[in-house]
Amino acid sequence: MSNPDNPNTPLDPKNLTPSGKKQRIDDLAATAGARRVGGGSAAGTALLTVDDAGRIEESSGVSLIASAWRRLRRNPVFLLGAGITVLFILIAIFAPLIAPHDPAAGLLLNKVRPQSNPVPGPEPGFPLGADTSGRDYLSRLIVGSRQTLIVGVFATLFGLTGGLALGVLAGAFGGWVDSLVMRFVDVMLSIPSLLLAVSIAALATRPSQWTVIIAIATVQVPIFARLLRGSMLAQRASDHVLAARALGVKRSAIVFRHMLPNSLGPVIVQATLVIAGAIIDAAALSFLGLGNPDDRKPEWGQMLGKAQNNIFDNPALAVWPALCIIIVALGFTLMGESLREALDPKSRR
Structure with a gap:
């Protein structure tokens, strides 16, 4: 008897038994629809059988930070902003080494003529000229970047610290504590930020760089407090927090080990935006004369304010x-x- 699949091969009599037929059907089902890897039919190539259908290759997961970095490094807007920020920080750190002259030395004072030439113009060695005191303007701009960075960073850090304290109280306890903290935050938010900063800075008997930092930090506190409070309220209803409560974990451990670390992402992102606002507010306060009155330590807002005397x-x-x-x-x-x-799932493209 010949084999129907291959007439040249005789059919094994064992396959005619019920058990042989069942085994033959199973073998045909296992190899049915099989295809060769690479699409070839050469001998030695591996076959994919029915058992391989629907099988998904395992791959390692990607964290939120890694996924965000993949998008950021292809985003020209982020690269431009990061390039400007890094350049500004490097100039501020190495300002004394980069500045060609002492920003407090009146090297061109002998060329200052109050009536005919109050501001010396550009010349070799002084590409931007000098101010009304004969001091190199380029050196003052470079050194002034350090003062601007100090004000922006410290004001943001102090504001972030105060906002974290209020946000943790409101988000962790809830109830009357949440209501009391949020009403205080609402009162602060009801006052225009620049007006509040000017009022705080004007209370100082002696204006200085630290009065500007404290004034701007106070303005930023309610922003961080409200943002952190909202993130922590969302964490309170999460499964891992509910499981920790069911296991009898202390409230302090739940707050500082589970809720707070998972709520800091939006706050850190907001801090990068707040630094820009802090720099502008610091320049505004210095422009109004509420900053450091000592012009031997230049600051961009201070320089902008003094330039108004010769604006025309x-x-x-x-x-x-x-x-x-x-x-x-x-x-x-x-x-x-x-x-x-x-980092925001709703804003991903």
Whole structure:
């Protein structure tokens, strides 16, 4: 008897038994629809059988940070903002080494003529000229970046610390504690931020750089407090927090080990945006004369305020510090917005 699959091969009599037929059917089902890897039919190539259908290759998971970084490194907006920010930080750190002259030395004072030439113009060694005291303007811009960075960073850190304290109280306890903290935050938010900062800075008997930092930090506290409170309220209803409560874990451990670490993501992203606002607010306070009165330590807002006396004779004195403030604030804003979109599932593209 010949084999129906291959007439040249005789059929094994054992396959005619019931058990043989069942085994033959199972073998045909296992190899039915099989295809060769690579689409070839050469001998030695592996066959994919029915058992392989629907099988998914295992791959390692990707964390939220890694997934966000994959999008950020292809985002030109983020790269532009990060480039501006990194350049600004490097210039601020190495300002004394980069500045060609001492920003407090009146090297061109002998060329200052109050009536005919109050502001010396550009010349070799002084590409941006000098101010009304004969001090190199380029050196003052470079060194002023350090003061601007100090104010922006410390104001954001102090504001973040105060906001974390209020946000943790409101989000962890809830109830009357939440209501009391949020009413205090609402009162602070009801006052315009710049007006509140000016009022706080004006209370100081001696204006200084630290009065500006404290004033701006106070304005930023309710922003961080409200944001953290909302994130912690969302964490209170999460499964891992409910499981920890069911297991009898202490409230302090739940707050500081489970709720707070998982709520800091939006707060950190907001901090990058707040630095841009802090730099602008610091420049505004210094422009109004509420900052450091000692002009031997230049600051961009302070330079912008002093340039108003010669705004019509030499507007470049106001243009350069204004451009520096705008570019740096734009860099932090672009970077912060890109981070927010990359970490926010609703904003991902």
